[in-house]
Amino acid sequence: SQQGEEDPQALSIQEGENATMNCSYKTSINNLQWYRQNSGRGLVHLILIRSNEREKHSGRLRVTLDTSKKSSSLLITASRAADTASYFCATDGGYSTLTFGKGTMLLVSP
């Protein structure tokens, strides 16, 4: 299975702090994506990193990818209460049928 495994399962921080989530996967990938899901809602795409990229930035988001370790990390800097959500990594093995990891629940307290 390509399913990603996020770590930690839950993370609780204060506003202004940084949040780091990790994702590990098992097989080769074409790209890895991160999605956010607010409670009981649909998922929103955050960022995509291709297998030949090592780091990517988008606003307060920084994603790294280490294909030799089959792992990725998502860093959210200067977190806000509105960042409270579940975050999923999703691996694309080449046919665009994404396989989602188990997710990290992030709680940002004011």
Add this chain to the structure above:
Amino acid sequence: DTEVTQTPKHLVMGMTNKKSLKCEQHMGHRAMYWYKQKAKKPPELMFVYSYEKLSINESVPSRFSPECPNSSLLNLHLHALQPEDSALYLCASSKGLGGANVLTFGAGSRLTVL
């Protein structure tokens, strides 16, 4: 229009009922997906349509029947469901299959089977 619209938002049905979930997008996307998500779990792929043809069926029970009437619409027909089928059903679309496609998700239809 950059949205995927799902209706209804909530659905309660008995095990003998027949109901349908609907999904619509007007982004010109040619791939559409149904995912099922249980509480505190990741979304699980059910079906994929590409150019209105069923491309992937992830061994979903026949009580779930997908339909893609045209490139903008995707339905999921429900019949004789079980209480364990209660979940959030998510529709998504992408430009196509293959390549670095990003999925655009709807807000979901929360289904409760009594």
